[in-house]
Ligand SMILES: Nc1nc2c(c(=O)[nH]1)N=C([C@H](O)[C@H](O)COP(=O)(O)OP(=O)(O)OP(=O)(O)O)CN2
C-alpha cells in the first residue's frame with residue numbers, strides 16, 4: 001500500500017535569467033524582462049510529496065517533522081532571501097529557471113530520504129506558473 005505524504009514550504013529569492021556566453025541582444029530576445037541586470041524576485045511555493053509504504057509499527061510513510069526539517073535545511077535555509085545567481089553555488093553555472101530550480105531542489109531532498117521512498121516536487125514561481133519533477 002503506497003501512500004503519499006506532502007509538505008508545503010515557501011521561500012523568497014531573486015534571480016536573473018541569462019547566459020554569460022550570449023550577447024545582450026540574444027539574452028533580451030530569449031529572456032526578455034527576466035534578463036534585467038537588476039534581478040527580480042519571486043515568492044516561491046513548493047510542495048514536496050513523498051510516496052512509500054506505511055510502516056506497520058509507526059503508521060508513518062515518513063514522519064512529517066523529518067520532511068519539514070529536510071526542507072528547511074536543504075531549501076529554505078539555502079535559498080530564502082538569497083540571490084540565486086550570486087549566492088547559491090548550484091546556480092553559478094546553471095540558469096535559475098523554475099525547471100532548473102525544481103530539479104536542484106528534488107536532488108537535495110531526495111539525497112536525504114531513506115531508500116524506498118519516492119519523491120515529487122512541485123515549485124510555484126508565481127501563483128499561476130509552476131513546474132514539477134519526480135526524477136529521471
Ligand atoms: N519555462 C519557463 N518560462 C519562464 C520562466 C521559467 O522559469 N521557466 N521564468 C520566467 C520569469 O522568471 C518569471 O517567472 C516570469 O514572471 P512573471 O512575468 O511575473 O510571470 P507572469 O506574467 O506569467 O505572472 P503571473 O502573475 O503568473 O501571470 C519567464 N518564463
Ligand SMILES: [Zn+2]
Pocket residue numbers: 015034040041042
Ligand atoms: Zn523570474
